[in-house]
Amino acid sequence: MLNKKSFSWELYNESPIVGIVRGVSMDVMRDVAKAYLKAGLHTIEITMNTSAATEIISNLRNEFQSLNVGAGTVCNMEDYNRAVEAGAQFIVTPIIDEEVIKTAVAQEVPIFPGAYSPTEIYRAWHLGASAVKIFPATQLGVQFIKDISAPLNNIKLLPTGGVSLENIKSFFEAGAVGVGMGSSLFDKKLMEKRDFEGLADHFEKVRMEVKES
Numbered sequence: 001m002l003n004k005k006s007f008s009w010e011l012y013n014e015s016p017i018v019g020i021v022r023g024v025s026m027d028v029m030r031d032v033a034k035a036y037l038k039a040g041l042h043t044i045e046i047t048m049n050t051s052a053a054t055e056i057i058s059n060l061r062n063e064f065q066s067l068n069v070g071a072g073t074v075c076n077m078e079d080y081n082r083a084v085e086a087g088a089q090f091i092v093t094p095i096i097d098e099e100v101i102k103t104a105v106a107q108e109v110p111i112f113p114g115a116y117s118p119t120e121i122y123r124a125w126h127l128g129a130s131a132v133k134i135f136p137a138t139q140l141g142v143q144f145i146k147d148i149s150a151p152l153n154n155i156k157l158l159p160t161g162g163v164s165l166e167n168i169k170s171f172f173e174a175g176a177v178g179v180g181m182g183s184s185l186f187d188k189k190l191m192e193k194r195d196f197e198g199l200a201d202h203f204e205k206v207r208m209e210v211k212e213s
Helices: 009-014 026-038 053-063 077-086 098-106 118-126 137-149 168-173 188-192 196-212
Strands: 017-021 043-047 068-072 132-134 157-159 179-181
Touching: 017 026, 017 196, 026 043, 026 053, 026 196, 043 053, 053 068, 053 077, 068 077, 077 098, 118 132, 132 137, 137 157, 137 168, 157 179, 168 179, 168 196, 188 196
Parallel strands: 017 043, 017 179, 043 068, 132 157
Antiparallel strands: none
């Protein structure tokens, strides 16, 4: 297991965006991470269904000390153990797996489990989630976050899916404590062109929307 430098809530709270990376190679990831930090973002999630995910997590941990590096699409204990051994500082799941959540809580690894209905959201929080990933938020939208936040106002919500530069501010105004962003944050065209300066500018625009909310 790598040096267990724990997740920095301070860095996360500066820019409460979890960038979700799926299917990106390490050589591209290195430049993406530099652009990410340059723009003032700090929390990045490598999905476990990315080729060489554990290697990428380990490399990012070693090379970028001011990055919170986590593992996403963790669906079972096998994924969880591989992610933590690789040095993942936080865990994100698309579903509720009680064993995974309880293990993360016991090992003091922040965990953001995916939930959809009010019952699932409450259950995930009750099991000890650091925040509950509302997934997929695409179908539910900002109004759902507002509606959920009224009766379940003590639960930290992290909508993921469907969050974009255009609507990110409204999710925070509705009561979200953070958001997860994938393809809308990691612009495919800019990455294909290796335009990492353009990517950093895009990251910065997204971050400023949160700062102003």
